[in-house]
Each structure stands twice: as structure tokens, then as C-alpha cells.
Amino acid sequence: MIVLGISCYYHDGSAAIIRDGEIVAAAQEERFDREKYSPAFPIQAINFCLQQAGVTIYDVDEVAFYEKMYLKFERTIISHLIGWPFTFRNFLDTMPLWLKDRLAVSFAVEDELSFKKPVRYIKHHLSHAASAFLVSPFEEAAIMTVDGVGEYACATWGSGHGTRIDIRQEMHYPHSLGLLYSIFTAFLGFRVFTGEGKVMALAEFGEPDYLDKFRQIIDLRPDGSFRLDTRYFSFNKGETMHNKRFEELFGPPRPPGPDFTDRHYAIAASLQRMTEEIVLTMARHVHEQTGLNKLCLAGGVSLNVTANSRIREEGPFDDLFIQPAAGDAGAALGAASYVYHALSGRPRGPVMHSAALGPEYKDRAIEVLLRNSGARYRRLERDELLAETARRIADNQVVGWFQGRSEFGPRALGNRSILANPANPDMKDHLNRVVKHREPFRPFGASVLRERVGDYFEFDGDSPFMLLVARIRPDKLGSIPAVTHVNHTSRIQTVTPEHNGIYYDLIAEYYRQTGMPMVLNTSFNKKEPIVNTPDEALACFNDSGMDCLVMNQFLVERNDR
Known part of the structure; x- marks a missing residue:
């Protein structure tokens, strides 16, 4: 059996192919079209995967897509209606993208690839979960996925046993750790997607003096779930996702450039400390609920190496497996893995010991x-x-x-x-x-x-x-x-x-x-x-x-x- 996985239309468009249980190839479209975090339909990455597998699209049994776009569209419409009329401009900006690409995935797959069978749509966070657990060395493990937002979910936890994955709890939009990190990334003068790692590095130069202010906007519960105080944010209502009340609490945003103050360092440090506190609290709760001693991590927040290390050092788990392409790129692999193993019932293949899955040259x-x-x-x-x-x-x-x-x-x-x-x-x-x-x-x-x-x-x-x-x-x-x-x-x-x-x-x-x-x-x-x-x-x-x-x-x- 051959399964092709695809992710695209937001960021990190990617493709992955599994043949007879083995990950034959996986690649991001950015490596081919040379646009960082390219959201494009990954036609070049797909062509590479097919070539590496030595097959054509007519040999592919299933195409798996990394999220359920109609469910995501439902959430988008509802969030615009809740904020109406302040969301009108954002609505006008985003609707053409939905009508042109995001709601037409099946048509794109048929038009671009000549694949005539139905596309399998896998929930976003289920794709993340599968990308970590089904390629891990663990026969059973707890699973945590944390990112910006999928359809509704922004974070999930559950467990994996053999080829089965059970998602037991979700945290829904707009209460998102990934979005919170991105909001502060932009507030500190960096570009979203490219700047989160810079904020993480910047954090170590300051002290978390703004933690009390973070606790004003984040209600963290004992199970690691939390709620954002939406009075400080302007989701879908303007060019930024923070508002004047937010700036009254944290001060003015930093303009892009080389200059930083102690306030910028302290905000970055407080954000990072809050992130670590949330994921560590969540990890402890997941261990308590599952009783499992292995943990698999995926989702964009799992690229935060300092938070990962605190889970490893201070958390209750004996061992971790973190998907190397933890962001949406890896979700293409997760969608393919879920269809191949969980839905089709085929045994798991080799462990993902290496991320060397792209092109090579003689x-x-x-x-x-x-x-x-x-x-x-x-x-x-x-x-x-x-x-x-x-x-x-x-x-x-x-x-x-x-x-x-x-x-x-x-x-x-x-x-x-x-x-x-x-x-x-x-x-x-x-x-x-x-x-x-x-x-x-x-x-x-x-x-x-x-x-x-x-x-x-x-x-x-x-x-x-x-x-x-x-x-x-x-x-x-x-x-x-x-x-x-x-x-x-x-x-x-x-x-x-x-x-x-x-x-x-x-x-x-x-x-x-x-x-x-x-x-x-x-x-x-x-x-x-x-x-x-x-x-x-x-x-x-x-x-x-x-x-x-x-x-x-x-x-x-x-x-x-």
C-alpha cells in the first residue's frame, strides 16, 4: 500500500509518502520554490516523493490531507460573526483564499495530480499526534500536541497504543499557546513564523519580571489548560492581534530594528517562562491521567527546545520522542501515517531515527x-x-x-x-x-x-x-x-x-x-x-x-x- 500525505495553504506546505510501512520520502515545498515557510500546494515536493518512491500517482492508493478544511472554515465563519462588524476587513481579506484554495483541496488534488479517488481528511491535531507516535520507538505512549490552531483545537492530549490513537482532551481557539507566542513575537518586532525562535533566544537575556502581567491575561488551570482574557486581544479585527488594553499592560510594541531595552528582554523572558509553565503543567496532568511513562510531542510549540527540555528534566516521563518536523510540515507525514496504520490497520514500520528524507545528488x-x-x-x-x-x-x-x-x-x-x-x-x-x-x-x-x-x-x-x-x-x-x-x-x-x-x-x-x-x-x-x-x-x-x-x-x- 502507498499513501501520500499533504499539508499546505497556511505555512510549511509539505508532502510525505509511505510505502509498505516505510517512510520513503518527505520534503517541504519551500526547499523547491525557495519561499520560506511556503504555503503553496506542494506540487514539487509531491513530485519528488513520487520519484523517490519510484512510482506514479496512479500507483498511490490513498491521498491524506492534514486537516478538515470545512470544519476549519466553520470555525472561521463563527469567529468572524462573533466579532462582526469589526472583523469585516479581515473577512474580505481571507474569504478569497478560502474560496480559491482552502475549500477546494479535492479539486486541487485531482487537477494537479490527476488523482481521482476521494481524499482522506484527517483532523489537524490528529495528524500531529500520528506524526509523533506512529513513527516513534514506543509501543504505547502519552501524546501531547500544541500549536497555533487547527480546525478548533489549539492543543490536545491523549494516548497511543499500537496503531490506535485516542485523543482525550482538546483546548479550543482562541485559547492558544502557539497564537500567544506569535502575538508576542509580532509585538516584539519580529515576523511571525520566522521570529519565534528569535524570541526564545532573546528570553535568556532578561528576567521574567512581567509574569504577574501574563497571569492577568492567562488563567492557567491545574490540568495545563488555560483561558486567555480576550479583552486584551483583537482576533480577526485588525492588522494586529493585540489591542490598546494589551499595550496599556505591556507598553508600546517594539519597532523592527536592532535596538532592545530591558523591557523587551523581560517580556520575552516572561513569555518563555509562561510557556514552559503551561506545557510542564500539561505534561504532569497527562502523565497522571494516562499512567504512561513515555511521551510523544508534536505541533509547532514542540520546536521550543527550552520547554521540551524542562519536560524532559522536570516532568514525570522516562523518555520523549519529538517529531523533528514538529510544525505543520510534519502533519503531512502524520496524515499519511494515520491513514496507513490507524485507518487501514497495517502494522507500524521502522522507527524514524533520521530526518534525512529529502533529495540527494550523485x-x-x-x-x-x-x-x-x-x-x-x-x-x-x-x-x-x-x-x-x-x-x-x-x-x-x-x-x-x-x-x-x-x-x-x-x-x-x-x-x-x-x-x-x-x-x-x-x-x-x-x-x-x-x-x-x-x-x-x-x-x-x-x-x-x-x-x-x-x-x-x-x-x-x-x-x-x-x-x-x-x-x-x-x-x-x-x-x-x-x-x-x-x-x-x-x-x-x-x-x-x-x-x-x-x-x-x-x-x-x-x-x-x-x-x-x-x-x-x-x-x-x-x-x-x-x-x-x-x-x-x-x-x-x-x-x-x-x-x-x-x-x-x-x-x-x-x-x-
């Missing part, structure tokens, strides 16, 4: 590109390539690293990465200023050998998708400044030979040369989606401050040096 195609572009390059044998790359990182060169299949989800995990020396105290500022061209307060993560993670971090476990942070051991503070955030933590990826292949071997070689069992790892991009193809990698390399580029077996030097 040496011949890369060499043709390099030759035709006039690049300076050498082809090296594997051991020589690893030794040379490790040496360059140790010499404080910034290395573009392009290997194997691209990653599914927002994290670069050693296939489309920029690598650097974590021990260099100047490297963080150099990367932010010269290579990535981004805000100076933003930290970088570390990829560390799994067997050596305890040497530097107060952490013992797996973090294969860089969705957890770890506190740096007191005796190691100062030794890895390029990956140390202001609160003495680092976002970490644990790397193993079984699941990371040549990337593990590179870090192992770096450890052999330097005694340092990790490298700094950041995504291979510059204000654009992560590079997908060799052409994009070469263009990004030439337009940045990277010192060299490694693509498969080829080491590329800069032409301007």
Missing part, C-alpha cells in the same frame, strides 16, 4: 556543476576528505557541508549544514555577522558524539533532532564559547554511526585531531530556506563568508582567495 551531477561553474575543487578519497575537513574546522575555517539526503523539518542535522569550531570565542559573532547575516544575540547549536555527550554537558540520553538544550558542565564552561548561550546551555544534536554515517565519522575525526567531540552546526542558508540542491549550495557558498565547501567527495575552495 557525484557525477556535482562534478558537472563544479566544472561548468569554474569552481576550484578537488575530489578526495573518504578518509582524506574527513581528515582535511576536520583540520580546516580546527583551523577556524567555516565549512559548508553538503552530504546525502536533505533533512525534513527546520533543523540542519549534518546533511545541509555549516560547520565551525565550537572552541573559538570569536566564531559566534563571525558567523552571525559575516556568514549568516542575522541578529548577534542568536546562539548556535552543537553536534556531539553520543558516547561523549556527558563529557561536556549535564545530559545523558539522545537528542537526534536538536530539539533539546543541555546545560554545560561547570568544569567545561568557557571551553566551547561558540555554542554556549548566555544561560550556559547549548542546543545539542547527539550523533551516532548508525544514523548519521559520514557526519559521525567527521566529528569522530575532529575529536581524534583536537580532543573536542563536537562541532558547531548551523543550517546551510542565508536568509532563505536551507539549501536543497548543489546549485543552491554553491551559490550560498559564493555569496557568504564560508571558507570552503564540501559536497559529497568534493572539496571546493573560494575563487576570491
Whole structure:
């Protein structure tokens, strides 16, 4: 059986394909159309998935869509009616999108793909739940999904057993942690979708002095559910989702730009602390109600690495599995998984140990590109390539690293990465200023050998998708400044030979040369989606401050040096 999963029309349009229980491919449309968080119908991602599976659309048994659009439309209409006439302008802006695309998914699938069978529509948060549980290593587990909003639900919890998922409680719009985080992201002068991670980084520079004000607008219950005081918000009523009463409480919004005050830091810190308090309270309640010791997480809020880590460290669960594409991209995989396993009753397939589900490119195609572009390059044998790359990182060169299949989800995990020396105290500022061209307060993560993670971090476990942070051991503070955030933590990826292949071997070689069992790892991009193809990698390399580029077996030097 072959099932194609699709998500689109809001953000993170994606496709995933499951064949005979195995996740054959999954990719975001942004990697192909080069629009960050592209909401488009993911025709290019779909074509890639079909090609990777070696099938045509006529071989596909089921197409699964990640939410029930008519139910979502019902909620949209009701919320506009409740706020009428103040929602009139927003109504006029959104209705064309509904009539053109969102209510016509089945027609789009038929027109774009020539797929004639009925589309299977899976509830939004059920797709999230399936994306985490059905690909996890757990036979049974508690499940939490938290994001902006699906049809009505903004957060759910339940349990999974075998191929069955039971959603036991939902929290409905507008009482949404994801929306709250986005409202404050915009209030603090960042763009929604691209700015939430910046707010999370900014939070560590302040103290949560505004927590009492947050408690004025959020009524948190003992089970982790909460209600927003809607008098402070203007849902569907204007250009912003906060109002004058909100500004009387928190002050004026920060205009976009480089300047921050203590108030901005404190608001970010309070928001982050409130987020952690909510999800931790929810996790404790879920454990109490289910009696299960494993937890699966999905939904956009599950990309909040600090909140995830507090659940891991302070929560009652023995183990976590977090879907690497926890946002709406992963819901395409969840919808496909739910149809394949839960609805069709087929046994679960291999565990999702790796997010390397995108395209890969052969040496011949890369060499043709390099030759035709006039690049300076050498082809090296594997051991020589690893030794040379490790040496360059140790010499404080910034290395573009392009290997194997691209990653599914927002994290670069050693296939489309920029690598650097974590021990260099100047490297963080150099990367932010010269290579990535981004805000100076933003930290970088570390990829560390799994067997050596305890040497530097107060952490013992797996973090294969860089969705957890770890506190740096007191005796190691100062030794890895390029990956140390202001609160003495680092976002970490644990790397193993079984699941990371040549990337593990590179870090192992770096450890052999330097005694340092990790490298700094950041995504291979510059204000654009992560590079997908060799052409994009070469263009990004030439337009940045990277010192060299490694693509498969080829080491590329800069032409301007």
C-alpha cells in the first residue's frame, strides 16, 4: 500500500509518502520554490516523493490531507460573526483564499495530480499526534500536541497504543499557546513564523519580571489548560492581534530594528517562562491521567527546545520522542501515517531515527556543476576528505557541508549544514555577522558524539533532532564559547554511526585531531530556506563568508582567495 500525505495553504506546505510501512520520502515545498515557510500546494515536493518512491500517482492508493478544511472554515465563519462588524476587513481579506484554495483541496488534488479517488481528511491535531507516535520507538505512549490552531483545537492530549490513537482532551481557539507566542513575537518586532525562535533566544537575556502581567491575561488551570482574557486581544479585527488594553499592560510594541531595552528582554523572558509553565503543567496532568511513562510531542510549540527540555528534566516521563518536523510540515507525514496504520490497520514500520528524507545528488551531477561553474575543487578519497575537513574546522575555517539526503523539518542535522569550531570565542559573532547575516544575540547549536555527550554537558540520553538544550558542565564552561548561550546551555544534536554515517565519522575525526567531540552546526542558508540542491549550495557558498565547501567527495575552495 502507498499513501501520500499533504499539508499546505497556511505555512510549511509539505508532502510525505509511505510505502509498505516505510517512510520513503518527505520534503517541504519551500526547499523547491525557495519561499520560506511556503504555503503553496506542494506540487514539487509531491513530485519528488513520487520519484523517490519510484512510482506514479496512479500507483498511490490513498491521498491524506492534514486537516478538515470545512470544519476549519466553520470555525472561521463563527469567529468572524462573533466579532462582526469589526472583523469585516479581515473577512474580505481571507474569504478569497478560502474560496480559491482552502475549500477546494479535492479539486486541487485531482487537477494537479490527476488523482481521482476521494481524499482522506484527517483532523489537524490528529495528524500531529500520528506524526509523533506512529513513527516513534514506543509501543504505547502519552501524546501531547500544541500549536497555533487547527480546525478548533489549539492543543490536545491523549494516548497511543499500537496503531490506535485516542485523543482525550482538546483546548479550543482562541485559547492558544502557539497564537500567544506569535502575538508576542509580532509585538516584539519580529515576523511571525520566522521570529519565534528569535524570541526564545532573546528570553535568556532578561528576567521574567512581567509574569504577574501574563497571569492577568492567562488563567492557567491545574490540568495545563488555560483561558486567555480576550479583552486584551483583537482576533480577526485588525492588522494586529493585540489591542490598546494589551499595550496599556505591556507598553508600546517594539519597532523592527536592532535596538532592545530591558523591557523587551523581560517580556520575552516572561513569555518563555509562561510557556514552559503551561506545557510542564500539561505534561504532569497527562502523565497522571494516562499512567504512561513515555511521551510523544508534536505541533509547532514542540520546536521550543527550552520547554521540551524542562519536560524532559522536570516532568514525570522516562523518555520523549519529538517529531523533528514538529510544525505543520510534519502533519503531512502524520496524515499519511494515520491513514496507513490507524485507518487501514497495517502494522507500524521502522522507527524514524533520521530526518534525512529529502533529495540527494550523485557525484557525477556535482562534478558537472563544479566544472561548468569554474569552481576550484578537488575530489578526495573518504578518509582524506574527513581528515582535511576536520583540520580546516580546527583551523577556524567555516565549512559548508553538503552530504546525502536533505533533512525534513527546520533543523540542519549534518546533511545541509555549516560547520565551525565550537572552541573559538570569536566564531559566534563571525558567523552571525559575516556568514549568516542575522541578529548577534542568536546562539548556535552543537553536534556531539553520543558516547561523549556527558563529557561536556549535564545530559545523558539522545537528542537526534536538536530539539533539546543541555546545560554545560561547570568544569567545561568557557571551553566551547561558540555554542554556549548566555544561560550556559547549548542546543545539542547527539550523533551516532548508525544514523548519521559520514557526519559521525567527521566529528569522530575532529575529536581524534583536537580532543573536542563536537562541532558547531548551523543550517546551510542565508536568509532563505536551507539549501536543497548543489546549485543552491554553491551559490550560498559564493555569496557568504564560508571558507570552503564540501559536497559529497568534493572539496571546493573560494575563487576570491
